[in-house]
Amino acid sequence: MNDKIGTDALAIDDLDRRILDQMQRDSSLTNQELAARVHASPPTCLRRVRRLVEVGIIVREVALVDPARLGASLTAIVEVTLDVQTAEQMTAFENAMQSEAAVLQCYRVSTGPDFVVIAQVQDMPAYHAMVHRAFTAQANVRNVRTFFSMHRSKFETRVAV
Template sequence: MNNSANSIALDTTDLRVLDLLQQDASLSNQALAELAHVSPATCLRRVKRLVETGVIERRVALLSPDKLGAGLSAIVEITLDRQGAEHLAAFEQKLLAEVAVQQCYRVSPGPDFVLILQVPDMPAYHALVLRLFTQDANVRNVKTFFSVLRSKFEPRIALPAAQGGLSRA
């Protein structure tokens, strides 16, 4: 796999390890090695290289927003009045500092940003709107969509098949 300048070469073992970690990042090195059909030392070396090259950005636990009192999901489109690089960067920094902003994308065409927010309730959403958008003179338009049902949430990346195919453990 080497489709872009940012890609690194991954073989079948790398892809198998990545596939297994996407299913369960809490696997011990011993269990991961066993499922990937490699020695523990090889597995540890592979995972370390995947982390060092940035293929694995981080390992996290996925939590249930509903069970933790953060059950309101919102998708927000934001358009700014001034789109100069310094204005976009300044606004983006404000968004990145906000814990309720789970995902932040600069997009084109259309709005300047699309955000995925997770907040406890509508009052918390309104407080966030005041803090981030209403008090910012550069924000021209905010359009929010509220989730009524989360049908799918899968932060998994489809992995390419290595030459000879990827055998799933």
């Protein structure tokens, strides 16, 4: 079995996979801690991490926070259908979602609505304000259908490597 997966810019080997797995679990590890966990020397580990960043496999490192502890306990999963689906209109909608702080994720999807948006807000009044800003104020939004999360059974940011 070939131990390398090719990408346009880089071949990923087993050490890269171990590094990515550990960094996705805890990106606050020091280089020495990371090297020990992946069974590599610190210089090799640092070189590999830098290369993974340079080629864009590691996009950024972030801290995950508990939204409920920050007063944003309402999660809305929103299906959005546009009236006109030209490339320009789709891009304009995506750009509008980029500027909306409550929107955590925005996906262009097939068969069904045009977009699925995940938003995190404080409460129902905050949701209504976000809907007005992000959807109602846009002339090209034809339909909005929202589902509210009652319980989150799984939340994972790790990608299997």
